[in-house]
Amino acid sequence: MKPARQDIEIILEQYPRHPQHLINLLQDVQAEYSYISAEHLTLICDHVGVPVTQAWSVATFYKSFSLEPRGEHEIKVCLGTTCHLKGGQRLVEACERNLGVARGQTTDDLKFTLDTVKCVGACALAPVVMVDEDYLGEANMVILKKRLEQV
Amino acid sequence: MQRLTNTAELKVLRDNLLQAQDPHRPIVRVCRGPGCLAVGADKVSQAFQSAIQSQNLEVKVQPLVKDTGCHGFCSQGPLVNLAPANLCYVRVKPEDVEEIVQTTLVKGAVVERLLYSDNGTRYKSAADIPFYRMQQKIILQNIGVIDPLDIHDAIMAGAYHSLAKALIEMSPDDVIRTVEISGLRGRGGGGFPTGYKWKRTVENAQENPGPVYIIANGEEGDPGAFMDRAIMEGDPHAVIEGMAIGAYAMGVNQGFLYVRHEYPIAIRHLAAAIAQARALGLLGKNILGAGFDFDLQINRGAGAYVCGEETAIIASLEGRVGEPVTRPPYPSQQGLWGRPTVINNVETWANVPHIIDHGAQWYADLGAPRSTGTKIFSLVGKVKNTGLVEVPMGISLGALVEEIGGGVPGQGRFKAVQTGGPSGGIIPYELKEEFTDYHFHPPDVKPADKMELSVDFDSMAQTGSIMGGGGMIVMDDHDCVVDLARYFLRFLEEESCGKCLPCRLGLKGMLEFLNNFSQGKGAPADIDALESLGKALVDGSLCGLGRTAPNPVLTSIRYFRDEYLAHIVDHHCPAGVCRDLITYRIDPEICNGCTLCAQTCPQVCITGANQQLHTIDQDACIRCGACMDVCPVDAVVVD
Numbered sequence: 001m002k003p004a005r006q007d008i009e010i011i012l013e014q015y016p017r018h019p020q021h022l023i024n025l026l027q028d029v030q031a032e033y034s035y036i037s038a039e040h041l042t043l044i045c046d047h048v049g050v051p052v053t054q055a056w057s058v059a060t061f062y063k064s065f066s067l068e069p070r071g072e073h074e075i076k077v078c079l080g081t082t083c084h085l086k087g088g089q090r091l092v093e094a095c096e097r098n099l100g101v102a103r104g105q106t107t108d109d110l111k112f113t114l115d116t117v118k119c120v121g122a123c124a125l126a127p128v129v130m131v132d133e134d135y136l137g138e139a140n141m142v143i144l145k146k147r148l149e150q151v
Numbered sequence: 152m153q154r155l156t157n158t159a160e161l162k163v164l165r166d167n168l169l170q171a172q173d174p175h176r177p178i179v180r181v182c183r184g185p186g187c188l189a190v191g192a193d194k195v196s197q198a199f200q201s202a203i204q205s206q207n208l209e210v211k212v213q214p215l216v217k218d219t220g221c222h223g224f225c226s227q228g229p230l231v232n233l234a235p236a237n238l239c240y241v242r243v244k245p246e247d248v249e250e251i252v253q254t255t256l257v258k259g260a261v262v263e264r265l266l267y268s269d270n271g272t273r274y275k276s277a278a279d280i281p282f283y284r285m286q287q288k289i290i291l292q293n294i295g296v297i298d299p300l301d302i303h304d305a306i307m308a309g310a311y312h313s314l315a316k317a318l319i320e321m322s323p324d325d326v327i328r329t330v331e332i333s334g335l336r337g338r339g340g341g342g343f344p345t346g347y348k349w350k351r352t353v354e355n356a357q358e359n360p361g362p363v364y365i366i367a368n369g370e371e372g373d374p375g376a377f378m379d380r381a382i383m384e385g386d387p388h389a390v391i392e393g394m395a396i397g398a399y400a401m402g403v404n405q406g407f408l409y410v411r412h413e414y415p416i417a418i419r420h421l422a423a424a425i426a427q428a429r430a431l432g433l434l435g436k437n438i439l440g441a442g443f444d445f446d447l448q449i450n451r452g453a454g455a456y457v458c459g460e461e462t463a464i465i466a467s468l469e470g471r472v473g474e475p476v477t478r479p480p481y482p483s484q485q486g487l488w489g490r491p492t493v494i495n496n497v498e499t500w501a502n503v504p505h506i507i508d509h510g511a512q513w514y515a516d517l518g519a520p521r522s523t524g525t526k527i528f529s530l531v532g533k534v535k536n537t538g539l540v541e542v543p544m545g546i547s548l549g550a551l552v553e554e555i556g557g558g559v560p561g562q563g564r565f566k567a568v569q570t571g572g573p574s575g576g577i578i579p580y581e582l583k584e585e586f587t588d589y590h591f592h593p594p595d596v597k598p599a600d601k602m603e604l605s606v607d608f609d610s611m612a613q614t615g616s617i618m619g620g621g622g623m624i625v626m627d628d629h630d631c632v633v634d635l636a637r638y639f640l641r642f643l644e645e646e647s648c649g650k651c652l653p654c655r656l657g658l659k660g661m662l663e664f665l666n667n668f669s670q671g672k673g674a675p676a677d678i679d680a681l682e683s684l685g686k687a688l689v690d691g692s693l694c695g696l697g698r699t700a701p702n703p704v705l706t707s708i709r710y711f712r713d714e715y716l717a718h719i720v721d722h723h724c725p726a727g728v729c730r731d732l733i734t735y736r737i738d739p740e741i742c743n744g745c746t747l748c749a750q751t752c753p754q755v756c757i758t759g760a761n762q763q764l765h766t767i768d769q770d771a772c773i774r775c776g777a778c779m780d781v782c783p784v785d786a787v788v789v790d
Contacts, residue, residue, distance in 0.1 A: 019469075019470045020468070020469055020470040021470065022470040023450075023451075023453055023467065023470055024450070024451070026453070027412070027451055027453060048470070050470070054471075057472050058470070058471065058472055061455065061472045061473065061648075062453030062454050062455050062473070063453070063454030063455060064412050064453045064454035065453065065454075079374070080374035080375050081374045081375040081531075081532070081569065081572070081622070081624050081635075081638070081639075082374075082375050082531045082532050082624060084374075084635075084638050085532060085533070085624070085626065085630050085635070087776065090775060090776045090777075090780075093775060094775065094777060094780075097753050097775075117413065118372065118374050118413075118456065118642070119373070119374035119375060119376070119377075120185065120413065121185040121186075121376075121377035121380050121414075122185045122186050122188075122189040122225075123186075123225070123375055123377070123529065123531035123532075123537060124186045124225035124226045124228070124531065124537040124538060125186065125189050125190065125225075126531075128189065135188065135189035135190075137189050137190060140780040140781075141751075141777060141780055141781075142780060142781055
């Protein structure tokens with residue numbers, strides 16, 4: 001059972017009302033709720049005093065923000081250079097086929113979100129897949145399937 | 152923690168801490184670098200804790216386990232180092248811990264089977280292992296040794312000693328002059344002289360009085376590079392101290408650490424280090440009673456590669472979209488909130504305390520004449536000893552890859568090295584141009600026959616590549632340069648912020664050429680067109696991302712034109728990588744008819760009965776490689 005989510009008001013009050021805190025607030029809301037809803041985006045704008053258009057452009061520019069709910073578990077296939085050389089691309093495609101979603105998308109049951117990352121810095125173990133916080137080194141679809149059955 | 156009110160108290164604290172240490176007491180250091188964590192260092196650390204407690208060794212071994220930053224030798228993880236003998240145990244599993252505690256901690260003997268061995272030699276001391284022996288650790292010297300979450304441990308290793316020295320013995324001008332004479336150049340890739348940057352900033356601030364800001368660039372976005380991560384995670388105080396010294400030199404009261412959001416451990420360790428430094432009076436108001444105020448705040452990056460560019464960092468810190476702006480004005484003139492600002496890479500800041508401690512001349516004598524000091528590289532790819540290495544600038548590329556890296560594993564043949572990430576180039580192994588002027592070679596190693604390229608800022612630039620942040624990716628003959636150039640273009644096309652036209656559309660155009668080549672389409676003249684488009688990006692783009700983006704393509708054409716021609720003219724990928732130009736085949740000599748491939752094939756295009764030879768229907772095959780992944784006997788081959 002996940003701990004109850006922090007109230008949006010409590011997150012907002014941690015930062016002074018200044019436009020420079022826009023990104024920090026978006027990050028905290030993203031971390032707490034796993035996405036930024038339209039309602040939260042408006043509340044953040046009111047707090048730091050920027051127009052919604054500006055917050056929207058920031059939220060869509062940076063990769064770490066999602067405006068749609070994410071799955072319960074995140075699968076991140078590393079596509080750093082070493083992982084690429086060792087077959088990361090084939091691994092993403094295998095994931096897409098197996099989960100029935102494209103990269104960046106979430107399965108219909110909201111269980112998994114499939115994503116790619118640029119490099120997780122575990123190049124010695126390439127190709128690497130992260131399932132939530134866990135690393136799977138020297139991964140292939142056989143290993144990954146076994147891991148996904150456990151979550 | 153008692154707040155230190157002058158520099159003498161810092162010395163007393165250090166002396167007292169050192170005196171309380173027994174140099175013969177065993178210390179268990181478990182590597183918590185990204186590589187080791189990925190193979191279960193966490194469980195090894197926990198196993199040590201409970202094993203030491205259950206043996207009632209708490210008094211003898213104190214602390215029970217020291218969780219440290221990266222030890223560097225990633226391919227052998229999880230790594231455990233035991234002081235005082237400097238024993239290096241490799242590939243340690245939780246099941247091995249009981250034996251280590253019994254044999255090494257209780258009896259003082261060695262667990263032979265866990266030692267690193269190569270070519271029949273077992274290495275007892277980490278210092279003897281070739282991978283470590285040929286390095287020169289200055290920035291990395293405390294990483295893997297100290298507990299990054301304990302400021303006392305860092306102080307014992309000498310942290311903040313240089314800050315104290317600067318505050319009492321040197322004027323701000325002295326500090327700037329020292330950094331200038333040392334020859335330190337920016338470690339983020341550009342290689343701009345750090346001392347000069349500082350001097351210009353101070354001059355600009357004098358003309359236009361008001362606050363000055365400093366920023367540490369920890370947005371390490373190059374794939375295959377994790378040097379800055381290791382520093383921030385393993386020795387956060389080195390960055391803080393370097394920034395505090397720089398702040399003193401430039402009259403700065405507020406600094407910012409801009410750290411990539413994919414590095415949560417680095418952020419946690421930096422935050423803890425800042426809090427502890429504040430509690431000791433090493434950050435905040437009136438630092439060490441010297442009447443100097445300086446504080447630091449951490450800002451997390453939000454996942455944009457372009458935010459490694461200095462003007463984009465400033466935009467991001469101000470809460471805006473991370474789009475670069477035209478320079479000049481440079482940040483040293485108009486940076487954060489329009490004020491003079493210095494942005495240095497994390498590794499650059501970490502060099503500063505050593506320069507202040509040992510002096511400008513000491514540093515200038517390290518490395519190569521115009522590229523002084525040492526540089527950390529992440530040595531990865533098709534190389535036996537992957538990991539993090541620190542070497543003097545000017546080492547030959549051959550020594551770095553063949554001697555420290557141990558060469559290419561297995562049957563592969565060493566083909567090229569990719570340096571500098573998406574902004575760098577692909578340098579061939581058999582580089583036969585004029586770059587044979589290397590300055591340094593480890594003693595007792597004979598220079599390699601080939602690849603005598605000196606690893607320093609200027610020699611690397613001559614090849615068409617750049618030094619970059621320090622990612623060094625080794626390629627063998629199974630890696631295709633066309634495919635790799637295409638990979639980097641796709642990366643950059645995605646990461647381009649889209650503000651200026653040459654970068655936004657030029658990258659798309661370049662990628663189109665490479666997509667065609669990788670499918671065996673196009674004409675030889677297209678290679679020239681691609682080259683000239685690349686040069687247009689170099690000349691016309693607004694920021695460093697676009698200006699360096701064509702490097703992987705331009706260098707690969709320069710050195711591997713034949714491989715491009717093989718794709719275009721012969722419709723053949725010599726490395727067997729480009730999907731449209733290869734076929735998968737099952738070797739009838741090896742196939743044992745286990746049916747696994749047929750069960751896995753998403754196209755259901757593999758036929759064959761149990762215990763019989765299987766075959767792939769080439770018309771239906773999508774070349775996904777799933778059969779190759781599952782084949783237990785490696786019967787699936789690429790033609």
